[in-house]
Each structure stands twice: as C-alpha cells, then as structure tokens.
Amino acid sequence: VEDGGVVAAPSSSSAGLGVVGAAVEAVAAVAAMQDEVGSRREGPEPDPDDEPPKKKARVPGGESGKLEERLYSVLCCTVCLDLPKASVYQCTNGHLMCAGCFIHLLADSRLKEEQATCPNCRCEISKNLCCRNLAVEKAVSELPTECTFCLKQFPRSSLERHQKEECQDRVTQCKYKRIGCPWQGPFHELPAHESECSHPTKTGTELMGILGEMDQSHRRDMQLYNGIFSLLCYEKIGFTEVQFRPYRTDDFITRLYYETPRFTVLNQTWVLKARVNDSERNPNLSCKRTLSFQLILKSKVNSALECSFLLLKGPYDDVRIKPVIHHHCFSNDTNETEYVLLPISDSVECNKLLAAKNINLRLFIFQVQK
Numbered sequence: 001v002e003d004g005g006v007v008a009a010p011s012s013s014s015a016g017l018g019v020v021g022a023a024v025e026a027v028a029a030v031a032a033m034q035d036e037v038g039s040r041r042e043g044p045e046p047d048p049d050d051e052p053p054k055k056k057a058r059v060p061g062g063e064s065g066k067l068e069e070r071l072y073s074v075l076c077c078t079v080c081l082d083l084p085k086a087s088v089y090q091c092t093n094g095h096l097m098c099a100g101c102f103i104h105l106l107a108d109s110r111l112k113e114e115q116a117t118c119p120n121c122r123c124e125i126s127k128n129l130c131c132r133n134l135a136v137e138k139a140v141s142e143l144p145t146e147c148t149f150c151l152k153q154f155p156r157s158s159l160e161r162h163q164k165e166e167c168q169d170r171v172t173q174c175k176y177k178r179i180g181c182p183w184q185g186p187f188h189e190l191p192a193h194e195s196e197c198s199h200p201t202k203t204g205t206e207l208m209g210i211l212g213e214m215d216q217s218h219r220r221d222m223q224l225y226n227g228i229f230s231l232l233c234y235e236k237i238g239f240t241e242v243q244f245r246p247y248r249t250d251d252f253i254t255r256l257y258y259e260t261p262r263f264t265v266l267n268q269t270w271v272l273k274a275r276v277n278d279s280e281r282n283p284n285l286s287c288k289r290t291l292s293f294q295l296i297l298k299s300k301v302n303s304a305l306e307c308s309f310l311l312l313k314g315p316y317d318d319v320r321i322k323p324v325i326h327h328h329c330f331s332n333d334t335n336e337t338e339y340v341l342l343p344i345s346d347s348v349e350c351n352k353l354l355a356a357k358n359i360n361l362r363l364f365i366f367q368v369q370k
Helices: 012-042 053-075 097-113 134-142 158-168 175-179 187-196 204-231 347-355
Strands: 089-091 096-098 144-148 154-155 172-173 183-186 236-248 254-258 263-265 268-276 291-297 305-314 326-330 359-367
Touching: 053 134, 089 097, 089 134, 096 097, 097 347, 134 158, 144 158, 154 158, 172 187, 175 204, 183 187, 236 263, 236 268, 268 359, 291 305, 291 326
Parallel strands: none
Antiparallel strands: 089 096, 144 154, 172 183, 236 254, 236 359, 254 268, 263 268, 268 291, 305 326, 305 359
C-alpha cells in the first residue's frame, strides 16, 4: 500500500511463503531442464505398441544371439571346444566330452599305459566311471546351426533331414550317373541340367566304354564276395570268437600289443597277435591309428596245412570291418603269417577298439582242399 510515496513492507509470514514458493518453482524449473536434456540424449520413451517392427525383431534377436553364445561355451566339449554331434559323456564332476574325444582319451591312456583323466579336473575317467548326459544331448540338438549349402539357420535335430531332402542348394547328381554322367551341382539346377544332358543321346559304343570303367570297382567287390562263397563250400571250415587282450613288451620303452588265449579250430591250436601302428615307437603321438594282426599255428603238423582265413567283427561289437581273405601255408617251419592290416574303416574305429577293455572278433579258417 502506497502512502505518501512510501511502500509498505510485507509481513514476515507472507515473505516466508514467497521465498518457499520461489524455491519450489526453481526446483521444478531445474527438474524440467534435466528432463528436457535427458529427452534430447535418450529420446522419448517409446510406446511398445508403437515400436517399429524392425526394432522389435532386432532386440530379441540380439538377446538370443548372446544366449546362444553363452550356451555354446557351456555345452561344448572340454577337449575339442566344439559342440558335440552325437553322444555326450561327463566325468564324475560333470565336465562334458563328446564321444570322439572321450574314446580318443581312453585310447591314448591305453597306449601310454596310464589312467585316463578328465582334461579339466584330472579325475579318473573310464566307461564305467563316466555316463552319458541326455539333457545336454537334447539341448545341443535344439541349438541352431548353419546349413553348409544354403547357409540358413536350423535346429541341429532337423539339419540332417534338411540337408538330405529339403535344401534347394544341396549337392545332387544327375539321374544319368548310371550311364556315366559326372555332373554334380545344386538341387535347384538339376531339372535344367537333365533336360540338356548329353548322355542319353550317346551311342551304344560310347556308353559301353563308359560302363566298362564303372564296372571295374564293382568287379573287385564281387570277386571278394564270390571268394567268400566259394570258401563256404570247403569241406573243412572252422570259426570261433577270439578275444584280444592287451599286454606290454619288456623293452626299455614298452610297447602295447594284443594276444589271444590259445584256441582250437580244425583240430589245431592257434594264437592271434595284434599290434598298433606296426609297433612304432610312440603311436600316441600320431593321429592315424591302425591295427595289424598275425595268425600263429601252435600245434605240430605232419604235413603242410594250407589255409584261408579272415577276421570279422564279433557278435556284440559295432566296429565296422570290411572282410579281406588271407592265405598261408602252415608248416612246422612257417607257422606264423605276416602281419596284415585289420580292415577297419578309419582311425576312429581303431580308437574304439583301443578304448575297449578287450577286442572281441570272430575268426574263420578254411582248410584248402588238395
């Protein structure tokens, strides 16, 4: 109130309220400025329903990608650091090993005459101590993997069927392969190739030359099976299950070898011996593994005994052996055959045999008629 040019001072209570109000307004202004700065930096918070479709798809994809990477590191084999493709074994402490690495560790321990141990925690491992982890096998089968042909992602459980039957980029062969067409290519190009393939229009003379080359490999297989069938017609045939047991030589550097107990076939006493990589010094340092064997006649004979023999897998084993027929004329002076390779398919099959406690096979001996 102005009175004679003099301004009246506000009361103390109204002054206090004015100060508080000003402070509140100042705090509100600062908060508004901070919100505005934050909105400029981070942008307005979007409504989930208004979010663009690309962003919606990208966020869960990134999260699942990180999850898959973490699962890979958790479920991978502790030896090869790759995801198992078949059976998964675990030690007593739970560390995972794929079937190939597990068998390889057992085979190496047999070659080095040591107890096999887990490469992670060094606890003892064996077929009796370790067990399969079915939960991990199922989890790995559901993880995505890339098709080698079309490069798309599929669950591991369905990848094999996709690559064999569904993938349009899978490698296929021309239906005229049986008459010599060498074409190979993606499945989606097959109809175009077959419509233009020149082999159906070749002359009979040209086709006879092509088929003659293709028959050579088939002829070798037929010779083997015909030889086996002819041996089955012999008068004297004997067979038995044999069990190779592991032993060590008495050398300064011991070597692993196998030998069977004595057995009787065709009224004669025999023994089988086997060795790894032809008794090389350190077979555990080689990735290539082979087994070779020899047949020894322990009985004394009055005349030469000419025989054919072959080894096959035992009735309870799953090792893959392609039969090969061997011949030898046994006498008191030549009672041992040369070492011949056991016809297993590859080093993986050899490791299976080495990892086993004993090797069980079936031996056939045919006495050649004179």
